[in-house]
Amino acid sequence: MASLDNTSWSVPGLLVGLLLALNSGVLEVHGLEVSTGKVSSTDAMNGSTVLIPCTYSSCIGIHKLYFSWHFNDNGTMTKLCDGVVPSEGVEPKVKVERSRVEFVGSSKGHNISILLWNITFEDGGEYTCFARNPKEKYRNHSATFTLRVVDKMIEVDNTLTVVIVSVLGGVIGLVIIVMVIKALVVQFLLKDDEKNKECLVNASGNDNTENGLTGAKAESKGTPKA
Template sequence: MELQQGRRSILHRCVQSGDVFHAGLVITLLLGVWYAQALEVNTGKVNFVEVMNGSSVLLPCTYSSCIGIKNLYFNWQYKDNGTLIKLCEAVIPAEGIEPHVKIYHERVVFVGSSKDSNISILLHNVTFEDQGDYICFAINPKEKGRNHSAVFSLYVVDELKEVDNTLTIIIVSVLGGVIGLIILIMVVKAVVLSVLNKVQEKNKECLVSSSGNDNTENGLPASKADSKPTPKA
């Protein structure tokens, strides 16, 4: 209540001052804060699944709200040729309190948990008639009746298609070969440089040794042992 009064006071002052720009900016910010806190339900990054006839399938759904929940109502519905058929419904009194879920479909099982903000269901023994859109809906009275829904599509097939990984294998093989070739070139380069460095060092040693021997043979360096005193007169 105090927060709402503060918002109204700020907006009222902006309007009174005639600053339309700032008034619009305040409204935009307030709307942004409200939407950031708003309830949201999500069926995951991939909102469809393909399953085999006769198998079981998980229909995922989670909810979130920055300001928390109170008496959150949710349900699952199946869209059958434009007609919504309710599969289950429940009310979560507060965070962490498990709901008492009413099931209206014999092959539906609630597998969610309020501790994880999870309201997913499991559909057993899927048939071709089950194919279609499933709607996860929730409404949060704590947010003045803010509601949200998400759609999860189910496709039923006789058998799952095998994914052809030939192209992926070829690409990985080529990349592996290129990387291996680069590593080999680097190793060969390192070996060649090492050999060249050793050869250069040996050449320098030979040049120094050869220069010393030539000077000795030419009698350039004076030798203390061979030097004789000058005879006295």
Template structure:
């Protein structure tokens, strides 16, 4: 034990703070690359669905990996009040090879394809008992069999309620009318300013000039007469 302690202490003594920092950065970089290139499983942007009793629904799931796949194992299972019921499972050996899917539910159909990284399933003739959480699970051998999963929630209803948009339509119509009226008013105002007002100004100037000439002609002789001197006696 003493020799081991001396060896470990001598090794630690040889490592400078700079070496430790470089080693830490290298580990962090490797972990970052691993996390970015790792497998991702997704059930889409909307992870829930309201479906009518007796209909057939698609439970979507896709996978992606920047480092590729090898012996990708996947399955679907349903959470039945805490008991996980397996619906189907398969292994995709390599990219582009279609898997041989084992289906364990009479109303489940596999509709995915490895060519599009799709492992979705159909659930036929759903009942109220089918409502709940469905898990899409995948594990890639290239990632040392790390587990990945995504959940899809199914709600089963009698009918899909239609949203009454009457009030919204009225509000939008009123706003549209106000905006349209404002635009028409601005256009008319612009036309008046550009075409009608300049013509009125020209006519007013002509009227002022003509009225000034009339006054000069009418009062010219009188003005001259007034300027004449008083006749001498």
């Protein structure tokens, strides 16, 4: 018998409880997820071709994974394409429901992305990527990608940024030049000061010699005896 929080549990009882928890989904294991990337929207020019990305992942694995793409057409969900990935590494069988739509995914990269050809303003809106995995008791997940169709791409004016960076660079360069000049001047002054000190020492030695004050005291001669 094992004791836990003053309650007696048997080892078989713990195992049964754990299995029941797993079976009922109390202990959740991260399973199927789909994603349209870190940036879930894009701007594209009218008449261009655009990629609508989507990938799936599952730590449990997949079997007959079903996926589909839908477009929110003013509140009506219109199917663009759908397909089934039989198993890991096996390419899916895809059925395209709408013109100008091309499936470009691959099971090797867990990729179920699509291309939209020659887009128009009517193609702007939300695109939903959906997947369902029978291996996980038909767990399903979806993600949405937003497409904005424009007549021209807006160019960002970086002139002000360039000017600010140039000014800052010039100021930093000037500060460095001033610091270098200051260091050279200080070094020059120190050397000049040392030369002046050396000159003073030499001059002082010369003056003492001329005055008869050598480093060694002169011997005083005694008065000759009579």
